[in-house]
Amino acid sequence: AASSSGRFALKALYLNDNDFFEAKTAACPCMHLLLRFFVTSGQQRDSKGMGFCGAVLLFLSYTLIFATFPFSLCLCIKVVAEYERTVIFRLGRILEGGAKGPGLFFIVPCMDMIRKVDLRTVTFDVPPQEVLTKDSVTVAVDAVVYYRIYNPVIAVTNVEDADRSTRLLAATTLRNVLGTKNLSEILSERESISNMMQNMLDDATDPWGVKVERVEVKDVRLPVQLQRAMAAEAEAAREARAKVIAAEGEQKASRALKEAADVINESPFALQLRYLQTLNTISAEKNSTIIFPLPLEILAHFMHKPPL
Numbered sequence: 001a002a003s004s005s006g007r008f009a010l011k012a013l014y015l016n017d018n019d020f021f022e023a024k025t026a027a028c029p030c031m032h033l034l035l036r037f038f039v040t041s042g043q044q045r046d047s048k049g050m051g052f053c054g055a056v057l058l059f060l061s062y063t064l065i066f067a068t069f070p071f072s073l074c075l076c077i078k079v080v081a082e083y084e085r086t087v088i089f090r091l092g093r094i095l096e097g098g099a100k101g102p103g104l105f106f107i108v109p110c111m112d113m114i115r116k117v118d119l120r121t122v123t124f125d126v127p128p129q130e131v132l133t134k135d136s137v138t139v140a141v142d143a144v145v146y147y148r149i150y151n152p153v154i155a156v157t158n159v160e161d162a163d164r165s166t167r168l169l170a171a172t173t174l175r176n177v178l179g180t181k182n183l184s185e186i187l188s189e190r191e192s193i194s195n196m197m198q199n200m201l202d203d204a205t206d207p208w209g210v211k212v213e214r215v216e217v218k219d220v221r222l223p224v225q226l227q228r229a230m231a232a233e234a235e236a237a238r239e240a241r242a243k244v245i246a247a248e249g250e251q252k253a254s255r256a257l258k259e260a261a262d263v264i265n266e267s268p269f270a271l272q273l274r275y276l277q278t279l280n281t282i283s284a285e286k287n288s289t290i291i292f293p294l295p296l297e298i299l300a301h302f303m304h305k306p307p308l
Contacts, residue, residue, distance in 0.1 A: 054091050061108045075109045083120045085152040089113040099152040117152035121213060122163065126170050128221070131178040133186060140221040141178055141186070143194075145170045145201070151209030159208040166201075166210055173200050190217045 065072045080086050085099035090112050099117065107114060128142040147166055149155045155162045177197050178186060186193065194215045201212040222230070264270040 057091070057111060058108065061111050065108070072109070076106055077104060078107055078114065079104055080116060083118060085117050085119060087115045087117065087152055087156045089115070094153060094157070115156050117149055117155055119149055119152070121146055121148045124167055124170075125218070126167075126174055128219075129171060129175050129178070131175055133178065133183050134180060135182045137183045137226065138223060139178075139183065139186065141174065142218050143170070143174055143197070144216045144218050145212065146214040147201075147205070147210055147212045149209055150211045154207070154209030162205075162208050162210055165208065166205055166212075169204055170197075170201060170215075173197055173204075186220055193217055 065076060078086065080101035080103070082102045085101045086105065087099050088095045088105075088107060090108070095112075123144065123146050126143040126145060128140045130138060130140055132138055145166070149162060159165050174197060177193060177200070181189070181193065194217055198212055198215040201215065205212060264274065
């Protein structure tokens with residue numbers, strides 16, 4: 001209230017009491033400049049909330065800068081890189097125009113406070129989370145999150161620490177998403193789980209000026225006992241399939257042998273040719289097998305002997 005009344009008094013002095021102001025101006029030109037600066041600064045800063053006291057401090061700061069020039073340049077000039085932006089607070093309020101940078105910009109010492117924001121993509125590992133799945137299986141899952149800040153002003157003003165908040169939210173979201181999935185879905189549908197997490201994180205961090213670009217489920221670790229049970233189940237399934245395949249092979253082989261026997265039975269000389277082929281195969285191998293050829297005609301008498 002005191003600052004407002006003082007500003008209005010100076011304004012009235014400047015506008016209404018022309019004779020007094022002209023007399024003081026003739027006596028001291030510096031006073032005229034000082035009063036004009038106070039009045040115009042107060043009018044311009046009313047919308048920003050700086051007020052009369054802020055205008056006085058700003059004038060004193062500029063006076064100090066010009067008095068110590070050029071040594072004051074080392075405190076007034078700041079440089080930010082291409083991948084950075086700077087948010088400037090003057091007396092606690094953000095300057096118009098948003099974030100500054102990249103390049104060179106000017107600040108007022110003792111009045112301006114700066115906050116640098118990195119716009120590059122940040123990568124972090126979500127710590128392994130012990131999750132109880134929908135089918136009551138405990139698994140440990142970790143993930144990787146890629147995000148970047150797209151609005152430095154919102155990232156500074158709307159959240160205390162955007163990086164820490166995004167990390168905590170990612171861990172919580174991972175637990176919530178995996179808690180609604182079965183173990184088989186977690187192992188086979190990693191891509192859909194990653195997309196779901198990305199959409200949820202992006203929607204939640206949008207008011208913070210953060211853009212979640214990618215989420216990947218890195219590893220799913222099962223308990224040792226569950227791994228042994230799954231390995232035994234898979235081994236039993238493979239053995240069962242092997243037995244079925246072997247039985248099907250025996251069935252097909254028996255059918256082929258039956259067809260071969262029918263063909264041999266139709267031709268008397270077919271069995272003799274098969275006998276000679278078997279002898280040739282055995283003799284081709286280098287072994288100690290002794291073969292006593294026996295003519296089939298000798299056995300023909302016994303084969304066709306009528307029963308008693």
